[in-house]
Amino acid sequence: MLNEELKAKITELLAAATFEEGGDPMATGWLNINVDAKDWLPLATQLRNDDTLFFNYLFCLTCIDWKTHLTMVYHLSSTRYRHNIVIKSKLDRNNPVIETVSHIWRTADFHEREVYEMFGVNFLNHPDLRLLILPDGWEGKNPMRKDFEDPVNMIKL
Amino acid sequence: MLEEVGTTTEGDLIINVGPQHPATHGVLHLVITLNGETIKKVEPHLGFIHRSIEKMCESLTYRQFIYVTSRMDYLSAHINNHACALCVEKGLQAEIPARAQVIRVLMDELTRIASHELWWGAMAMDLGAFTPFFHAFRERETINDIMEETCGARLTMNYMVPGGVMQDIHPNFQRRVKEFMQLYKRKIHEYDEMVTGNIIFQNRMKNVGYLSPEDAVSYGCSGPTARGSGVSCDIRKLYPYEVYSKLEFDEILETGGDSFARYMVRIREMQQSIRIIEQLIDNIPEGDFQAKTKAVLKLPKGEFYSRVETARGEFGVYIVSEGGTTPYRIKFRSPGFSNLSVLDHIARGSKLGDMVAMMGTLDLVIPDIDR
Incomplete structure (x- = not known):
């Protein structure tokens, strides 16, 4: 599906979704969609199960710390139609909460655990939300947040 | 805990x-x-071995951060560098000279052969066969020597830079690659005779670690791991970069979904890499090996994503730029991280001894997973 068709289809599914041409449209050409955290799970279910969308491949899941808020970023692709979209969702920096999608895309299990420890995002209903990469008993701030400072190992230019 | x-x-x-x-x-x-x-x-x-490379990159410039990525999947160092260079070039909207493009693809494919060689040797060793390891390393050593001559390094090459490659190929490069191809084509049949056709090996690989196509996609598997289940996911074919769209090669698909299918994908991929190298080695265009870029690179505000096919699967670089000389946030989508997550799924219900074979066919490189 072309971006225009995707836009129309997703507006149909979720009227509250807003669209942006993320960065340079020439660079990726992918449709960027902003959704509310509370709308994410129902939309994700439809994106995966709708026969004309069929986004079955979540190839990248990450988070960005914008100092005022966090943004969850989901890169989705379809192995049947080969179209790609990017979903973004703003989260409150002090209490970041979003529904898990690990039951829809199994790869989200590990990726969400990584975001959980690195950014402190709490994924509701995640089956196994524990530290994955950080050592056991890690205390302190989430390392990938912008205000994290490690006095010993930090690189500064 | x-x-x-x-x-x-x-x-x-x-x-x-x-x-x-x-x-x-x-x-x-x-x-x-x-x-x-x-x-x-x-x-x-x-x-x-988590080094928090993503955090490190936030304080490195667009020229510097590429060097760190060689340390992730150190067996696909060239291809990692390639992905980063591509992503920065997208931001700069730089045109890459034809010569640099061909050199890059040649290096990528040599890397792929070297990586699959090491996997093959190590995988056979996992199953108790010690000799293949030496055979694999003999050929891989030749590739490393070729790399060393041109790039100056054997493992962490850092040869691809935004705009092209760091320096021109060594005068011996073409001759030595051709010599290697001759040697390699004689040797590759030995691999099949030594390991693939071995009945003990086949019994340990077939019907072990079954991964269905749906699960492969759901777990985010890519590269030979997913192609062994019949999922078409070769980035070189689907989203071609550099000169891949002009080349003749096949995307290798096996439908078995078991350890043996994943094994066969890699064995057959090596032959496709040879095909690609043969098409390019005598056709390296004349011209510059690097486009003219500014000394200090600044990416415009925005987001850039590039995906390439490494020896292990889809590698993605996601740069969020605020317009400065360093990335605001960088995310490396490493193939190994997703491929590892499927291990629990495929290993359940099988014997402990078979798990080692399954891990072998997932081709895990730990620095790539930990980053």
Whole structure:
């Protein structure tokens, strides 16, 4: 599906979704969609199960710390139609909460655990939300947040 | 929490494989719940070589951060560098000279052969065959020598830079690659005679570690791991970059979904890499090896994503730029991280001894997973 068709289809599914041409449209050409955290799970279910969308491949899941808020970023692709979209969702920096999608895309299990420890995002209903990469008993701030400072190992230019 | 060796309330045995274990090819810790010899659960614990490369990159410039990425998947160092260079070039909207494009693809494919060689040797060793390791390393050594001559390094090349490649190829490059191709084409049949056709090997690989196409996609598997299940996912074919769209090569698909299918994908991929190199080695265009770029690179505000096919699967670089000389946020989508997550799924219900074979066919490189 072309971006225009995707836009129309997703507006149909979720009227509250807003669209942006993320960065340079020439660079990726992918449709960027902003959704509310509370709308994410129902939309994700439809994106995966709708026969004309069929986004079955979540190839990248990450988070960005914008100092005022966090943004969850989901890169989705379809192995049947080969179209790609990017979903973004703003989260409150002090209490970041979003529904898990690990039951829809199994790869989200590990990726969400990584975001959980690195950014402190709490994924509701995640089956196994524990530290994955950080050592056991890690205390302190989430390392990938912008205000994290490690006095010993930090690189500064 | 790290479990100690012990038994659960149901009488299952919990054992630790790693962090230091020859079969994990690196510092990976697996906590395995066993019922007799049957695996009930595999739980990977990561992070033993986590260097937080993504955080590091936030304070490195667009020229500097590429060097760090060689240290992730060190067997696909060239291809990692390539992805980063592509992503920065997208931001700069730089045109890459034809010569640089061809050199890049040549290096990528040589890397792919070298990486699959190492995988093949190590994988056979996992199953108890020691000789293949030496055969694989003999050929891989030649590739490393060719790389060393042109790039100055054998493992962490850092040869691709935004705008092209760092320096021109060595005068001996073409001759030595052609010599290697001659040698390699004679040797590659030995691999099949030595390992692939071996009945013990086949019995240990066939019908073991089955991964269905749906699960492969759902778990985010890519590269030979997914193609062994018949999922078409070769980025070189689907989203071609550089000169791949003009080349003749096949995307290797196997439909078995078991360990043997994944094994066969890699074996057949090496032959496709040879095909690509043969098409290019005599056709390196004349011209510049690097486009003219500014000394200090600044990316415009925005987001850039590039995806390439490494020896292990889809590698993605996601740069969020605020317009400065360093990335605001960078994310590396490493193939190994997703491929590892499927291990628990495919290992359940099989024997402990077979798990080593399954790990071998996932082709895990631990620094790539931990980043």
